[in-house]
Amino acid sequence: MNDTFNLVTSVLIPLLFGFNLLSIFFRGQRLDGLLKLGLSYGLGTGVIALWMFYIGVSGLPFNVQTTTLPIIVMSIILTFINLYQNNKASVNNEISAHKNLANSSEKLDEYKHLKLNASTLLIFFIGINILYVFWRALNIPVNSFDVLSTIAFKAKIFFYEAKLPPLNALPHPTYPLLVPLTLTWTAINLGTWNDQLIQITFPCLLLSFLMIFYRFVQYFTDRLWALFGVALLLSSNFFIVHATIAYRDFTLMYFNCTTLMLLLLWRKSGTFGYLLTASLFSGISTFVKLEGTSFLVIHYLIA
Secondary structure (H helix, E strand, C coil): CHHHHHHHHHHHHHHHHHHHHHHHHCCCECCCHHHHHHHHHHHHHHHHHHHHHHHHHCCCCCCHHHHHHHHHHHHHHHHHHHHHHHHHCCECCCCCCCHHHHHHHHHCHHHHHHHHHHHHHHHHHHHHHHHHHHHHHHHCCCCCHHHHHHHHHHHHHHHHHCCCCCHHHCCCCCCCCHHHHHHHHHHHHHCCCCCCHHHHHHHHHHHHHHHHHHHHHHHHCCHHHHHHHHHHHHCCHHHHHHCCCCCCHHHHHHHHHHHHHHHHHHHHHCCHHHHHHHHHHHHHHCCCCCCHHHHHHHHHHHC
16 A cells, blocks of 8 residues: 555656646646646656756755655645636637537537447547556566666666766666656655556556547547547557557657647647647657657757
């Protein structure tokens, strides 16, 4: 029970922190709840990893006092700021769905029953895959080559040494450290190293990405097509496997693809908060993998 509580806490803290940051970015505007929830965890995770890197470079130890407590205090401060701002003003500036695609099928009553059955089947398929990803990540310990030799290896050193050692003493010292630091974050909050539970970040990123992807597709089509898009995405076995292991590819996909979707939402709505959030996601992607710097250039050209 103690491990479960600590594990849930390690997920809720970045979620709450990212949620409050997004509330600041979209000040005075109403962001869709599902989209905001999907963005919150990734944003919070990315900022916390950067905070841990700053702690390590500063020579401070990795522990609850230096990593977790400052984030909790900042989350509380941001919560009070958001409550004050929400009392002052709230503007509804949500993106409306594409009318031609979103409403054309809904006008035909004879298809409603078919759509309901199709939606139910798709939701069942999506739910089964999500449950499988969480089960596999939390029951099968780290076992992939790159994870054992580089990613989890670094994270374990960070945890047991309780500091950031000279990177040139570690394998592949030029590799960005977001994923190893997120594993360290989970271990610090658990209070112990657990080869299964430290992988909780990746199923949570999958769930977050599916929320963003679903709402994004729904804005341009309708609910049924959005569910179909999510189901089609989950039909890729390669996609599913990477959501259960501590490789950096899935995390980079989350930040890179979300940046592109946020840029398109910014173009569609004109809301500055989407552009600001896209810029942060794009920047964080450079801290996931070396290829993230190339994506940063692509994001800049697209913007």
